[in-house]
Amino acid sequence: MRLHLDNFTKCFDGTPVIEGLNLTVEDGEMLALLGPSGCGKSTTLLSICGIYRADGGRILFGDRDVSALPSQRRNVGVVFQNYALYPHLTVEENIAFPLTVQKKRTDKAEVARQVREIAELIHIEALLSRRPAQLSGGQQQRVALARALVRKPDVLLLDEPLANLDAKLRLEMRSEIRRLQLETGITAILVTHDQVEAMSMCDRVAIMDKGEILQIDSPTEMYRAPANRFVAGFLGNPPITFLDGQTAQEGRFAMAEGLTLPLPAHLRNMPAGRPIALGLRPEHFGHGGAGQASGRVTFVEPQGREMLFDVQAAPGVTLRSIQPTRDDVAIGDEVTWSIDADRMLAFDADGRRL
Amino acid sequence: MTRNFALFPLMVVIILVSLPLMTMYGFLILDTFTDAPPGELWPDEFTLRHWRFLWDMSAAGNVWMATLNTAVLALSMVAVVVPVSSLAGYAISRLNLPYRRFFLAGILVMHAFPAVTLLIGVFFVLKFTGLYNTMIGVILVKGALMLPFGIWIMKGFYDAVPWEIEMAGVQDGASRLTVFWRLIVPQVKPGLVALSVFAFLDGWGEYLLPRVLAPGSEMTVMSVLLNQLIAGDDIGFDFNLFKTVGVFYTLPVIALFVIFQNRLMTIFGGGTKG
């Protein structure tokens, strides 16, 4: 089902924290709300499911305006960060709970059948008689998913579902959740502050900051062409390096610290003296290209397959490069590496990409 | 715990300080089945005659009836305090009450407020409502005076239940009442048990209210019976008998305390984090 937030506004104590937000999630799509903590992504999620009530605008499920409906009548499934399983009920009772509190009574056999069906889908048939305290984190996560899906909700909301798992389980559950979403074809929103999660699991990513959606795009497009400096800085690990300076003569860029670089091709015609910022991703330094920079290696961080180098190109200016592991460069060495100037990102003084 | 220090001097000090209590409670038990010659501290004779009041009603009045009455009072306390506190505690902990801050502050102030000072006012209320001299009046008053404490304790227990449980319940389509009853109440069972035991003990030991608010009531409770025994001079002064009746009266308290000691500890601290 298509989900649409139309001019959605949410206030706390009279102060708007989200104002006039518009967002559409297409039917069967999985969208990530990505942003630093405090950006309003959880507030948005809790408003969609009806825990918070919207102070302005409309929330539409398909054509149904649910803004004024209480949670109970929105038909939304939610998986919480700490799973929120009911500790005193068995797994089976947990999953059956949404069915047993429905207005129209479902008979016991039917409840059992639906519970078994969803348990099979999520591979937890063997756990049905246990209690939450006897389950591992990953198992609890699965039960929470089963409980959220059992009554066939219109929308599935996932609030930091992987945050409480260890690294290996996180990888496993990432693909598991995506598999379930694709199999059931449910419209889903994933709230997370982890860009890898957002990019690997979702069709589109919405980046939020300070209550606003800065950009909505597919993960690759967003990484390649971020709308502004915040998005560029938020995506990418190791992060992008920003260089603040001015345009100079002959299509070059100059920093007060002394470093000069060629501008990306589409900006070569800019008049000199404009303040701009260039963003250099580590994978574009030392991998061929028109520009180059030299400096002293100040830090080397081996990561196994790859290595991270910090190069001091000018006093106070450190460029970062990621390269396949090599052992011919050590701290203190002077190096001159190429810069792929055309793939550098450029931003104006307001942070908008040029 | 840290063990770098000598233990012995500490033990001596703590035993010295506790000596009066150890003496009082030691002799309390000892004197119920022994007799000492007049003017002597140590008993020289084993006897069970101090327990004769259990079957000889002329020794200390009808203790069985009084025990039953005390149990009724104590259980009624549980029946009033626990349900009322757990409903109000939930509302105050989790629901959008109007003037919620005011309610909370009120409960907290009443929790600390010395309720006995209201006894004179309570006396008038009972006179006007016709509940003076009835056990029902005593139960309602005692229960009401304990409510701020009970609500505060229960609020603490509800506060400790994760919000997500409640949110999940609401998402699953349950009404707030269903969520409360089927999901939240099971999480605060330890609190309900602790408060029940505490309310029971409080009712069981109560002396002032039955004595002052229902002096003419037919229902004599153990505390009043025991004090009448001491105040009255028809039996003569027999500390061993008083103590034995007292121990009999206190046995359920000790039993409950032993069983629920750990759960009660939070409550004896006033239900407060320091």
Add this chain to the structure above:
Amino acid sequence: MSSFADPTLEGARSSRPSRARRAPVSRLGLILMAPAMLLLTLFFFLPVALTGVFAFTDLSTSTGIGRGDYVVTPNLLRELGDRGMSSADLEAVSRASVTVDAETIERARAAGVDGRFLDDIEGDFLGRSFDAPSDFERDLRRLRTAPRRARDLKSAAALFETSVLNQRFTTSDGLSAKLETLAPEVTPAARAQIVDASYTGARFTTENFERLATQKETARLVANTFLYVGATLSLFNVGLGLFLAVVLFYTPKGMSSLFSTLWLLPRITPVVLYAVMWKWFTWEGGFLPILAEQVGLPSFNYMKGSVVTAWATMITLNGFIGASFGLILFSGALRAIPVQQLWASEVDGASRWQQVRRIILPQMRWPILFVTAYQTLSLLSSYEQIWLTTNGGPGRTTTVWALEAFKTALSNYTGNLEYGMGAAMALVLVVVGLVLSLIYLRLFKFNELVGRPKIEI
């Protein structure tokens, strides 16, 4: 819970005019609160209000609770005479007259006077009045049906006497009308004064507070209360509690739980039994006096025999109950101190005393403050234990404010319970209690407790 970031942090935006809809009131919340509110209103708020109202009355056993009547008594007339009312008026009011009318005949019939006799009286004298009872008796004796015995006749005749004296009137108008018919010569002003003075019910007055402010006894009560609260609190509730907590902190687990249980006993022992134990401990023929005699010290009833020992007993027996409160709270606070801090100090070569003084005690400030605030309130108003043990004696030397208020209003031997005065004394405590508990509320960092409900539906 971390995913629900503090909303106030999220909203670091400019403050626009509020568009917020208030979160809807939870009807369920009001329903769940209802039973508690009912009970609290009846037995908490109403008593506070009544204490406040009755503090300004002279309500007592003699005025009775509820509405009073209007009664003119010989005593009242004497009093009015003392206040300067003319003796002619007083005589007029106290005068008895004899009237034969339907009312008095009915009264006589009800009293069991022979019916035929009454019929004759009705026939002969109906509507007549006699100024002197003796005239009426003389006339009655002439009737054929009159009782033969003089005493019966006299008592029958007395039934026809009407006098305003000792008659109860429920309204002031009733008394006023009666006075007018019986003593028409009394001026309306004097009559109003008599009617007003004859009211037996409670009146509004500030006399209670005037008495409290002027009588010498007040100063002693206040001093006693301060001594009692101060000594019990500092020596036991805080002092001993802290001492026990620190010592038990260093003792092995089994030992420390044994002693904390022992110290909890006074709190769970029913108060009447606790009082019995202390009587046994301190009275003549009890433990301490016998022990004292054996070692040659003065031996007497320590609880009531001398002022010093009575105070010592009273403070100790209350302090033993309170010590456990401090013990539990302080022990909790001690366990919250990271043990690494203690290890570090030991590695640094601190002695135990230094460890306690420099590391533990500074971290106990908050709990000490808390125990002090909380226990001041309960000590200030506690009198049950004192009532059951020293009962304020010897004399009134150990009487504290709360006990005196209680005795004045609800329990004394003279039989006249001064509710109004007791309420006035209780009101003082209520006000002090309210002020102290508001201070206590501030200590509690109240705002941290008032988290917003996270579900807005």
